[in-house]
Amino acid sequence: xxxxxxxxxxxxxxxxxxxxxxxxxxxxxxxxxxxxxxxxxxxxxxxxxxxxxxxxxxxxxxxxxxxxxxxxxxxxxxxxxxxxxxxxxxxxxxxxxxxxxxxxxxxxxxxxxxxxxxxxxxxxxxxxxxxxxxxxxxxxxxxxxxxxxxxxxxxxxxxxxxxxxxxxxxxxxxxxxxxxxxxxxxxxxxxxxxxxxxxxxxxxxxxxxxxxxxx
Amino acid sequence: xxxxxxxxxxxxxxxxxxxxxxxxxxxxxxxxxxxxxxxxxxxxxxxxxxxxxxxxxxxxxxxxxxxxxxxxxxxxxxxxxxxxxxxxxxxxxxxxxxxxxxxxxxxxxxxxxxxxxxxxxxxxxxxxxxxxxxxxxxxxxxxxxxxxxxxxxxxxxxxxxxxxxxxxxxxxxxxxxxxxxxxxxxxxxxxxxxxxxxxxxxxxxxxxxxxxxxx
Amino acid sequence: xxxxxxxxxxxxxxxxxxxxxxxxxxxxxxxxxxxxxxxxxxxxxxxxxxxxxxxxxxxxxxxxxxxxxxxxxxxxxxxxxxxxxxxxxxxxxxxxxxxxxxxxxxxxxxxxxxxxxxxxxxxxxxxxxxxxxxxxxxxxxxxxxxxxxxxxxxxxxxxxxxxxxxxxxxxxxxxxxxxxxxxxxxxxxxxxxxxxxxxxxxxxxxxxxxxxxxx
Amino acid sequence: xxxxxxxxxxxxxxxxxxxxxxxxxxxxxxxxxxxxxxxxxxxxxxxxxxxxxxxxxxxxxxxxxxxxxxxxxxxxxxxxxxxxxxxxxxxxxxxxxxxxxxxxxxxxxxxxxxxxxxxxxxxxxxxxxxxxxxxxxxxxxxxxxxxxxxxxxxxxxxxxxxxxxxxxxxxxxxxxxxxxxxxxxxxxxxxxxxxxxxxxxxxxxxxxxxxxxxx
DNA sequence: CATGAATGAGAATTCATTCAT
DNA sequence: AATGAATGAATTCTCATTCAT
Numbered sequence: 098x099x100x101x102x103x104x105x106x107x108x109x110x111x112x113x114x115x116x117x118x119x120x121x122x123x124x125x126x127x128x129x130x131x132x133x134x135x136x137x138x139x140x141x142x143x144x145x146x147x148x149x150x151x152x153x154x155x156x157x158x159x160x161x162x163x164x165x166x167x168x169x170x171x172x173x174x175x176x177x178x179x180x181x182x183x184x185x186x187x188x189x190x191x192x193x194x195x196x197x198x199x200x201x202x203x204x205x206x207x208x209x210x211x212x213x214x215x216x217x218x219x220x221x222x223x224x225x226x227x228x229x230x231x232x233x234x235x236x237x238x239x240x241x242x243x244x245x246x247x248x249x250x251x252x253x254x255x256x257x258x259x260x261x262x263x264x265x266x267x268x269x270x271x272x273x274x275x276x277x278x279x280x281x282x283x284x285x286x287x288x289x290x291x292x293x294x295x296x297x298x299x300x301x302x303x304x305x306x307x308x309x310x311x312x
Numbered sequence: 313x314x315x316x317x318x319x320x321x322x323x324x325x326x327x328x329x330x331x332x333x334x335x336x337x338x339x340x341x342x343x344x345x346x347x348x349x350x351x352x353x354x355x356x357x358x359x360x361x362x363x364x365x366x367x368x369x370x371x372x373x374x375x376x377x378x379x380x381x382x383x384x385x386x387x388x389x390x391x392x393x394x395x396x397x398x399x400x401x402x403x404x405x406x407x408x409x410x411x412x413x414x415x416x417x418x419x420x421x422x423x424x425x426x427x428x429x430x431x432x433x434x435x436x437x438x439x440x441x442x443x444x445x446x447x448x449x450x451x452x453x454x455x456x457x458x459x460x461x462x463x464x465x466x467x468x469x470x471x472x473x474x475x476x477x478x479x480x481x482x483x484x485x486x487x488x489x490x491x492x493x494x495x496x497x498x499x500x501x502x503x504x505x506x507x508x509x510x511x512x513x514x515x516x517x518x519x520x521x522x523x524x525x526x527x
Numbered sequence: 528x529x530x531x532x533x534x535x536x537x538x539x540x541x542x543x544x545x546x547x548x549x550x551x552x553x554x555x556x557x558x559x560x561x562x563x564x565x566x567x568x569x570x571x572x573x574x575x576x577x578x579x580x581x582x583x584x585x586x587x588x589x590x591x592x593x594x595x596x597x598x599x600x601x602x603x604x605x606x607x608x609x610x611x612x613x614x615x616x617x618x619x620x621x622x623x624x625x626x627x628x629x630x631x632x633x634x635x636x637x638x639x640x641x642x643x644x645x646x647x648x649x650x651x652x653x654x655x656x657x658x659x660x661x662x663x664x665x666x667x668x669x670x671x672x673x674x675x676x677x678x679x680x681x682x683x684x685x686x687x688x689x690x691x692x693x694x695x696x697x698x699x700x701x702x703x704x705x706x707x708x709x710x711x712x713x714x715x716x717x718x719x720x721x722x723x724x725x726x727x728x729x730x731x732x733x734x735x736x737x738x739x740x741x742x
Numbered sequence: 743x744x745x746x747x748x749x750x751x752x753x754x755x756x757x758x759x760x761x762x763x764x765x766x767x768x769x770x771x772x773x774x775x776x777x778x779x780x781x782x783x784x785x786x787x788x789x790x791x792x793x794x795x796x797x798x799x800x801x802x803x804x805x806x807x808x809x810x811x812x813x814x815x816x817x818x819x820x821x822x823x824x825x826x827x828x829x830x831x832x833x834x835x836x837x838x839x840x841x842x843x844x845x846x847x848x849x850x851x852x853x854x855x856x857x858x859x860x861x862x863x864x865x866x867x868x869x870x871x872x873x874x875x876x877x878x879x880x881x882x883x884x885x886x887x888x889x890x891x892x893x894x895x896x897x898x899x900x901x902x903x904x905x906x907x908x909x910x911x912x913x914x915x916x917x918x919x920x921x922x923x924x925x926x927x928x929x930x931x932x933x934x935x936x937x938x939x940x941x942x943x944x945x946x947x948x949x950x951x952x953x954x955x956x957x
Numbered sequence: 958c959a960t961g962a963a964t965g966a967g968a969a970t971t972c973a974t975t976c977a978t
Numbered sequence: 979a980a981t982g983a984a985t986g987a988a989t990t991c992t993c994a995t996t997c998a999t
Contacts, residue, residue, distance in 0.1 A: 725944025
């Protein structure tokens with residue numbers, strides 16, 4: 098007796114792929130394992146996604162779309178510190194809701210699959226533009242390579258690092274860490290805002306005292 | 313006429329593995345490709361390392377040993393700010409000298425290979441102890457989960473993130489970025505020190521004003 | 528709005544199959560490709576023909592029926608040379624009008640599909656009877672294995688060879704050869720008649736001089 | 743206990759491929775069946791030939807090389823009739839010794855495999871040059887499309903047709919036809935020579951009487 | 958130490974066909 | 979009559995590893 102509606106099958110493949118890719122990496126997951134976990138015939142995978150790479154593409158696109166939505170909801174008038182806090186809270190929200198999706202989309206090494214390289218480039222360029230507004234707002238110089246190198250993807254990365262570590266730990270121990278609850282992430286956001294705000298301020302003040310030119 | 317000494321063959325395999333694993337990920341690299349790049353017979357790979365996983369193990373061990381050496385050379389008497397700066401400089405030195413080695417060792421997802429999970433756990437635990445000294449020195453509370461969550465692996469990760477991005481870019485574009493020279497990394501270290509020091513200070517001061525306990 | 532009548536769908540499948548089988552061979556063509564080219568749902572193919580082999584069967588039957596019709600219209604009273612010329616013209620007409628159909632029906636290797644073997648045998652035996660009349664008319668001995676070996680399927684094959692070569696060339700170069708027009712085939716038929724008539728005569732005369740028996 | 747020398751394995755694959763491709767066609771033969779018939783591990787097939795297409799390539803090259811050797815041994819001073827007879831005898835020798843090889847090489851439809859198209863083109867062009875000498879010797883006009891269309895590949899094709907039919911019959915009935923022995927082929931060669939010689943003469947004489955121009 | 962042949966399991970994908978709608 | 983989802987077997991090819999030389 099088939100209980101699947103059409104939509105189910107594709108979604109089941111997608112979900113299983115996100116989970117497995119996040120745990121083992123794209124290349125370590127075979128489509129047979131994937132089909133088994135998704136409880137789906139392995140040919141369906143090609144039927145819906147055109148191949149294994151097609152699934153990865155859809156994961157990457159979905160992740161970046163949600164990521165972008167999470168970020169771009171910061172268009173109100175805010176003080177720099179509020180701005181930072183809003184970005185951090187959005188990031189945390191996004192990563193909490195999409196931990197494995199984000200890990201797959203942002204961590205998968207793609208240098209052997211040209212299509213994925215292109216896709217990552219495309220999204221990477223799109224993201225840079227989003228950061229510029231924040232950078233300008235808090236007084237950082239978008240043309241200073243050193244500053245950009247430090248802060249480009251900084252907040253996303255530091256938060257991603259937290260979730261990567263948490264995920265790794267939970268996978269390795271097969272135990273969920275209940276400590277990481279709402280209360281924790283409130284504190285986390287507040288402290289990270291403080292840290293980032295003070296850190297940036299220290300830099301901006303120093304630069305204003307001793308201006309320097311960069312090629 | 314072959315000029316290979318014993319050491320050469322093993323080293324050639326190791327070097328090729330570091331490069332290829334860094335670019336494509338562990339599972340995406342086949343031993344035939346590896347042997348071809350290393351200009352070595354593919355059976356030699358099993359002879360010297362006992363298998364593909366053996367190579368990864370050796371890479372992880374080598375990376376963590378060098379990483380540890382780089383960190384533990386900070387046993388002199390230093391002010392907190394000097395301490396931070398020293399750690400940052402050591403990290404940068406380490407990652408500049410061992411970019412691909414570190415990327416393989418720290419980024420390879422291993423949840424399908426029990427031996428690698430164990431190895432990573434072992435090194436992970438060893439590293440935490442190293443951090444405690446720094447945390448204590450700059451006034452952070454090692455028992456506060458939020459603080460630990462932010463700062464655990466923070467410096468290593470923010471620098472690793474830089475090198476991961478740089479490596480990704482260089483691989484994708486097949487061009488070396490000459491901007492990232494000694495002068496750049498001097499500035500980078502200085503600015504990151506300032507950022508970190510001010511950021512931590514902001515937190516410590518705030519906590520001292522409103523102390524709170526965490527399990 | 529779909530304008531397909533029932534007959535359309537079946538015919539579209541048949542036509543696409545003839546074209547594709549002629550170009551790539553029966554086994555090299557998948558039913559999905561076939562359905563795509565025919566602009567038809569792939570399930571229709573089973574609905575109308577009972578399976579992929581069913582299409583091939585219908586092609587073979589159609590080809591042999593038309594082939595037989597083309598040949599058997601030579602029942603008038605003719606001189607041997609006229610008889611030969613009539614057969615040649617009929618063959619040419621048939622192959623020009625049904626090039627791909629004939630190529631599929633006569634060239635498809637079927638020794639892995641018992642049903643097709645049987646079908647080919649059936650038509651093969653039917654064709655031999657048709658040749659006997661021609662053979663007797665021009666003085667060839669139907670019981671002489673050597674003569675039969677040379678002339679059995681001779682005319683059909685030499686003409687088929689021409690169309691096979693022409694088709695191959697046109698497919699490989701994606702260009703139609705306009706040289707092969709009505710005028711060309713008139714000359715072709717005339718010259719082939721002459722060649723065949725003189726060739727056969729040389730043999731018949733020689734045999735009459737030095738009669739020989741064959742088992 | 744392995745009884746294979748190195749050379750055996752490759753040869754066994756080649757031989758099995760020739761037999762199977764001749765019987766069922768290239769695409770109808772799977773590599774697993776091929777490996778089973780050759781009594782060889784199916785991976786060896788890729789090891790030695792780089793893939794299924796690689797085997798076909800080698801078959802085509804081998805066939806054309808032997809074909810060319812068989813033809814080009816006619817460089818003595820001969821009368822036209824002797825020349826024709828020599829070519830016919832060489833063809834028969836070649837096809838008797840290499841029936842299946844030739845059937846695969848000359849009959850395999852390749853319009854879906856670009857590499858094979860190129861290979862066939864290459865050999866096709868090479869063969870045309872060989873024919874020119876014979877054509878000139880017996881008085882045919884190499885620039886007359888009609889004549890070339892009739893005689894291009896004529897002798898090879900009429901003999902190939904014989905062997906194709908014989909092979910098909912023997913495969914379908916699973917019985918060898920012992921009638922086709924040395925004595926038969928001597929007669930066959932003689933009669934075909936006579937047929938061809940008289941047929942060509944009829945054409946040449948007719949053309950000399952009523953010369954015509956062709957574009 | 959080094960080689961190239963060999964192995965058997967597994968990779969991703971496509972196959973012809975069936976079935977409920 | 980027609981559709982699109984589903985199936986399970988089959989496809990070619992590659993995998994990491996072993997072994998005799």
